[in-house]
Amino acid sequence: MPIAPTGDGRRPPRRGRIRNLALTAVAAALAVPLLSVPSDAARTPPRTGFEATGGARWTRPAEESALLEAAGRHSDRVSVVRIGTTERGRPLRLVRIGSRRPDALTVLLVCSQHGDEPAGREACLTTVRDLAYATDPRTRAFLARTEVLVVPTANPDGLAAGTRGNADGVDINRDHLALRTAGARALATVLRDQEPDVVADLHEYGATAPYYDKDLYVLWPRNLNTDGPLYDEARYLVQRRVRPAVLDAGYSGGVYGVWTDPDTGSELRRSAGDGQERILRNAAALKHAVGLLVESRTDALLAGERADPALARRRRVASQLTVLTELFLYADERRSVIRDATARSRAAGAGARGPVFLGGADNEAPAPHRILRDPPCGYRLTREDFTRVGGELALHGVTSRPDGDGVYVPLRQPARKLIPLLLDQRAAYHLTNGQPDTAC
Template sequence: MRLWATRTVLAMALVAGVALAPAPAGGGRGGRVSTGFERRGGTVWTTVAEERDYLRDLVAAAPGPERAGWGAARVTVTRVGTSARGRAVDLITVAGTRSVPEPVRVLFVCGQHGDEPAGREACLKLVRDLAADRSPAGRRLLERVTVLVLATPNPDGSAAGTRATAEGVDLNRDHVAVGSPEARAIRRVLREARPHIVHDLHEFTVPADTAAPPALYLWPRNLNVAPELRSLSIELARDRIGTALPAAGWAAGVYGEDGTARQLGGDGDERLLRNAAALDHAVAVLVEVGTRPVSALERADPGLLGRRRVAAHLVAAQATLRMAAERGDAITAAVRTSRERAERGGEVVYFDGADNVPAGRGAVGPMPCAYRLTPDLYASARAALAEHGVRVQPDLRVPTAQPAGVMAALLLDPRARFAVAMATTEPCAGTSAPHADAL
């Protein structure tokens, strides 16, 4: 029997605040604010309607430190978009009433795939627990860290229990073209809130005979990611989350190196959120929790299985918050350095490959100084360029010396895998435009 199978019950007991029995119902005034998942002991996930009521009660219960029983936190809920079927995409913010000059902004994206509900449940619980924490450690955390949560970025998929959006879009493959309203909502948060850390929560299912641990993690593998951001992302994934999960009782491994038959989504694909967020100058991490029972007890008790999946995500989220609080200066400095380097313009751009797979022939070359668009090409690319904050000059010249310069290349270069328009490259002075066969 695997180690993590024998330690499941112990791990559940060690995770603070994770109910092992149904939680009592409660409202915003004096009672415990609880999710539908908690009230049912983990046997049924929180519905979209229950989430709406939960957030309403949470905001009413925790407007600030003046409410007895709650911590020194402000909780706000802001609509940042709507789904294809008109459901709200809400951003939850938990912030201290006092903060350092530049708090680390941590964004949790909790359910891009609607059939992966444990991350969403973990995020809903995390928000409440942070808001209610009156301990000195909790107050210090929220002085240093602002927590941003997209609990349900794919509300149609969550309501239907489907991976894709109502339009059939895999949201975690739409962070370049940003064609779906749900991807545009996430992009709006990235563009306007500028999180320093992006933590993406998912679940995975593999055959019973596959030797995959019950939790996996990964950093951005795209070769265009700034080295200082990649280094901190690896520290977060491997040293922090990869240590916290085993300490809580679950083995953990690197996604794509987990014994599965094929690597799925563990590469440098810029459409994936962990890569796209890092290209937008953030430390980023992916956490996947297994949905398959790891013990006879979990096979017999769906509630125990559900609570374990949520608990594992909570352990990983708490590890991210600890690193944000302890390594804030290094994180904000790395983000600032990455943006400043992009403003000066890159030397090389990669259109393929990953940090564990060399770029193929023709997939790497000098970064052009700019791209030239025709009116027709601009019309086709305008929406995506705007979503990524790419600056376009009045003459339709797109300089690459800007924070979104790499994304401009990935959107417009003829060599890019997922380009939305094939623009003309403008080489820098003293260089010539590279021919694909020569790269």
């Protein structure tokens, strides 16, 4: 029998684990101040527009700008930089919080790539504020050895229009290979230059009751080119950390894309969550990060949320904050394991061994012709082709060298398993037809 939701849309918690980081989903959902700070206006934590209205509306762009500016003024551990400009001239911002030490673990939050999925953005803005103003010893110790990177609004044009895609109708989360959009190019720059160890991509979804209607779904990278230890760590994060934390907080949860029988819990079908390399969750794994997809439910739960949409909005944001709280705890507790997995992934690419998969996923065997069992040594590009795609290759962190009248892209580099997806004519989303070099 389903457990009845509570008044704020959450189900009663099954267990009572205590989480001690400054960020707490319950406080955020109720817009309660989280931190103990001096009371003068210059040091009082700002509230988002969402919090100030109790979830009656989402935070406006001007309010976002004011919050980020205040956080930067308040704390020397916070900086805000512009990493791009959208097709309609709006800024794309990256917030950096915490340690700049070379040995710090780096966690990247990408919020609301789809403009009509705003709950992740609210969770990210709250997170920026809470980390900037934190005074408790545990959070400050966490930030002393961790850098948290946040792209609070990855699709400002879509947010302004209330659309999934950007101003040109392009889905940014299907552009992480071609890099045609300003948003995808900005994120590629962050992945290349900052080399995050963990990447969380925050989204929302529409439910289909009773088979696909959990409060929150999560998923790891399914792409078969994900290095083994990195894949194992991403699955551990989803299955052993985030999903239990979601249930403990009183929400229902599941694996994204998996429809289940409401009576038995058995799998009925899969509607999403493939190994498609152009989705950020998978692209980040190919760039050596532990990837995590988060999807909160937009649809109202029962009559209370239908009567008061603010209840549904608060539940959506609070469930996302539950994930971020557990994500930070995971990163703090397993930093050495995570760093080892990301380092092994880079080394495995540079080592140039093993097959490369042009299709399939961890839940779908690739067709034989989609497997490069003996990958080439590299790909040759004409000068004309390189002029057309060289900028994208550089954004992906792919190195090349002059080769006669053209350019040579060797596979023996960290981006080894990404390169055939970009240059092999058999790959579904390749940028150009490179000429394979088999004379190693």
